[in-house]
Amino acid sequence: MCLKKQSLNSNVIKRLEAGQALFNCRVKEFPGFSKVTVFSHAVFNPSGHEVVKSKKNRTIESEKTKREYREDNLNRARDKAFEIAFANEFDYFVTFTLDSSKIDRYDKQEILKKFKVWLQNKVVRNDLKYIIFPEYHKDGAIHFHGLCSGDLQIIDSGLKTKRGQNIYNSESWKYGFSSVVKIEGPYARVVNYVMKYISKDNKKVFGKHYFAGGR
Secondary structure (H helix, E strand, C coil): CCCCCCCCCHHHHHHHHCCCCCCEEEEEEECCEEEEEEECCCCCCCCCCCCCCCCCCCCCHHHCCHHHHHHHHHHHHHHHHHHHHHHCCCCEEEEECCCCCCCCCCCHHHHHHHHHHHHHHHHHHHCCEEEEEEEECCCCCEEEEEEEECCCCEEEEEEECCCCCEEEEECCCCCCCEEEEECCCCHHHHHHHHHHHCCCCCCCCCCCCCEEEEC
């Protein structure tokens, strides 16, 4: 899942040549569009130029608040998840819930242990590729959303989405209800939809915003 490094754009190059390297710029290309990120402070400096800042715009790391730090982490997690989603062509949008008769829906340690085993088994046996986001229900129980490819052993549930798509169940998910929908239409729209699971309102469930892996 490696993306091609891009050179700095012409405006940035002109400012570098003029000794005005006031910011860093990163350009990433995805199928059908490019993503440009411009930083107001020295996040990275691949060209090796010295960064020049006015006193007015100088950023002092020690003055960053905890809120700003959390937002930076959140943005990095969202950007990384975005890259993973576009570096792969996933086939399904999935939702996995937990049945209290089969597992404690609130016990993070038990859930994490069994979920990781399930993921590893599916990768080895069914060529699973995935990016999955854990989330809390309003009552504190845990469930999962995400994008997957591989053999999920799907069967038709007899239900349809509001868009008329078939909803399948995964026979391999033994811990509760599962919903599997084949990805149709613009892939970017689906990716943007799942990115909502990395937001200020969605707390880290297991110390991370998402699980990703496969082969």
